[in-house]
Amino acid sequence: MDHTDDVGALIRSARSAQRITQEQLGQQVGYSASAISRIEANKMRLDPHVAPLMARALRLPLQWLSGSTVPQVANIATVATGRMPDEEDAVRRRDLLTGAAAAGAMAIVGTGPAAALPAADLEDVLFKLPSAEPTPLPELVARTTAARRAFTAARYSDLGRILPGLLATAEATRNASDGPDRRQASAVLARAYVLAAEHASKQHSDAAWVAADRALTAARSSGMPVPVGEAARVLAITMRRSGNWSSAVHLLAREASELDTANPRTGAVRTTLQLTAAYSAAAGQDRTTALALLDAADDDVKHHPDVPDGLFTVEATHTQVDVYRIGVLNTLGTPDEGVKTAADLNIDLMPTAERRARAWTDIARMWHALGDSQQTFTALRHVEQEAPQEVRRPSLRALTSHLLYGPTRVQGLREFAARTGALAGA
Template sequence: MDPHETIWREPAVRAAIATGHYGAIVRAVRLARHLTLAEVSERCNYSPSTLSRLERGRQPLADVRVLRALAQALAIPAPLLGLSDTAAGAGHRPALGTRVANNPASEQENDPMRRRTALTGATGLAGIMVLGGTPGAAATAPPLDALEHALLLGPGAGVPIGHGRLVDELRTARALFDLGRYGEVAVRVPQLLAHGVATREDSRADGIAATNVLLSHTYALTSQLMVKLGNDQLAWTSADRAVSTAEAGGDLLAHAAARRVWAIALRRAGHTDTAQQLVVDTAAGLARELDPHPAYLKTYTSLLSTAAYTAAVDGDRDTAGTLISEATDAATRRALAPGLSTTGGEALSVQLYRISMARVLGDFGTAVELAKRVDPAEIATPEARARYWSDVARALHQWRKFPACYQALLAAERAAPDEVRYRKPIQQITTSLLRNPSTATMPGLREYAQRTSPAVLDDRR
C-alpha cells in the first residue's frame, strides 16, 4: 500500500485490517474514500444491495473474482483481501452475518450437524435463524494487570505525543471496542493513559483542558470495558476518573458521557436510586442545549435510555416506560433535525434497550418478540450486535428455550468472540447448558465451550 495515502492511517481502516475480515476492510476503505455503495457499484458491476450484504457479512465474500473486482474498484492492496498476482491467498474468511428469516444458503448450511442445530434454534425463536459458530482461539484471561496498575497506582511513565496523535490513538481504541475486541483494548489503554497524562503535563494552559477531555473519554471507555470484563471495582474507579477529568476539561458532552458511565457503575453496585437520579439530572441539564445544538440529542437519548434501563432494573415499570418513551421521542427528533446526518442509529439503540428492559423485568417472551423486530444486520457495530444476541440468549435461557438460547450464543460469538469469552452472565449460561442433562449433548456445545469457556470444562473433569 502507498504509505503516503492518508486513509491507511485512519483508525477505522487500521482496526478493520486488524480483524482480517474482508467485508469489514472493504466497508472501511469505501467510507474512507467517501464513496457510496452506488458509486462502487458502477466501478465493479455488482448491485449496491449485494455490496451491502458483502460488507456486513450477510453474504460470504470468498469468490476470487469478486475480491479482485473490489480490490481494483477501491484500490485495496491485493494481500489485504487474501489475493496475490497469481492466486487468492488463504487469509481470514469473513464471518457470515446473522440474519432474520429467509437466509440464502451457504456452504456452512451443507454441514448436516450445523444445519440441524440451526433449525433447532429457529423453531425456538419462531423465525430468527442462526447459523452455527466458527471455531476461534481458545478463551484466555483478559490482560488486566497493567490496566489495574494504571488505574489504581497511576499510569506510569509516558511521553507527550501531541493532541492530534492522542485523538488518533483514542479513536483506534474506540474502534477496537466497537469491533468487540476487548482484550486488545485492555492492552492499549494503559499506554494511552500514560501518553495522555504526559501530554497534559507538557501542554500549555490552553491545551490542558482539551487533553483533559480526551482523558475523560479514555477513562469512560475504560469503564465500559471493565463492565464487559466483569470488574466492577475498576469500572467504578475509571468512571470516577472520567467525571473528574471531564469537569477539568469543561466540555458539556464529555461531562454528560462521564456521568452516564458513572451512573452505570453506581447501578452495578446496587445504588439504583442514586444512579437514576444522576442520569436524569444530567439529561435535564443537557436538554437546555438541545435547540441550539441538535447533535446533543444523541447523548441525550443515551442518557434517557440508561435511566429507563436503571428503572427497569429497580422494578419500576412505570418510570421505565415513561423514560424509554422520551428516549424514543428524542431519537425521532434527531432523525428529523434539518441538516443533521443520521442513519437512524439512535432509534435502533432505543429498541435494543427495550429488549434489555423486558428481560430484566422478567418479560422474557416480550424480550424475544421485540428482538424479532430488529434486523441484526442493521446494528452498526459488532459489539452492539453481540450485545443484542447476548440479551436474546439471556432471555431465552431464563425462558427455558435452551436450543434457541444456544443458537443465540453462537450468533454472539460470531459477531464478537470476546463478548462470550469474558462476560460473566454468558459464562454462567454456558455452564448451565453443560450441566443440564437435557442440553449437555447438543451438537457443538462442548466445542463452543472449549473455544469460549475452557475453564468450565476443566471444572467438570
C-alpha cells in the same frame, strides 16, 4: 427481617456448604471474587440475569435470591447439599467447578485468544500509571480513536494492551497543556478513562468505579457536554451494578436535563442517558419509570438522529432503543414482552461488532429466562460470530455452562462450550 438483610448471609452459607471459594463461585456466574464478597456483605445487589445462575451453582431455589421467602441461614447447608452427595453428584460438581475455574484462568491469565488486561492489573495501573511523556494532541486523539475501535470491534485483548500507555500519555499531555489545548486534552483523557471503565465492567471489576470517576472529573474539566454525558453514563452503570440504581437514575436525569436538546449532538447524548437510566430503573424494579424513559428515548430519536464520531460513543437509533427495551424487560422479569421486539429487530443495522454482540446477548438472556435452550444457544452462536472475545466474557461463559449442565441436550453446545472457555479440557 427484610429480604435484603438475609441474601448475603444466605449466599455465603450456601457457598460454604458447597465448599467452594468466592473466586470459584464468581467464575461460575460471571462475577469477580471481590463482587461476590460485596454481595455476601450486602453491599452489592445481585443482577437479575445472574440470579438463576447463582441459584443453580448454590443449589438453592431461585425465589430465595429474587425476592421471595429467605430461610434461616442454619438450614441452608441441608438445602444446598440436598442429601449426602453420591459419587455421580460429586463428579458432576467437580467437573463443573474445574471447567469454570480453568476457563476463568484461561481468560484472565492470558493463555487463549481472548486474553485481556486482568482486572487486578487494571486496578494497579489506575493507582500507579506508568511513566509517559506528553504527545501532540492530534497523535493522542489518533491513539484514543484506535483504542475505541478496538473496543467497538470487541478486541478486548488489544484494548487491554493499549490502555496503560494510553492513560499515562493522556494524563501527561493534559498536565502539560493549558488554555484550549488543556480542555481538549481533558476531553481525550475522559474518553480514555471511559474505555478503561467499560473494559473493567466487562470483567465485573471494581476498577470500573475508579475509571468512571476519573472520566467524569476529566470530562467536567473539558467543559464539553458530550464527554460529560458519556462519563456520567459509565459512572451510572457502576452505581447500578453496586445496587445504587436510584442514585444512577438521579445522576443520569440531572445530566440529561443540562443538555441542549436543540443540538443534534447533545440530543443524541441525552437519548443514551435516558436509555441507561431506563435500565437502571428496571434494576430497581421501577417498571413505570423504566418504560417511560424508554418511550421518551424512542421519541427523542425521531428528532435527533445518531451523529457518528470517531472518538466518542454516542448511539441514538430506534434499533438501539429496541435492544434496550429487551434488556429492560428481561430485568423487570417479563422477558415474554420482549419476544415481538426481538423478532422485529434488525441487528445488522447496528454499527459495531460490540453493539451487535450485546444485542444478541440480551436476546440470549431473554430466551434463557423463557426456558428455550435451543434459541438461547442460537443467540450465543450469533454473539460468537459477531465478536469471539465477547462470548468468552465471564457472564456469557457462565450462561453457556448453565445450558450445558441443564436438563436439555442441545446439539453442538458442548463443542461451543469448549471452544469459548466455558468447558475446559473438552
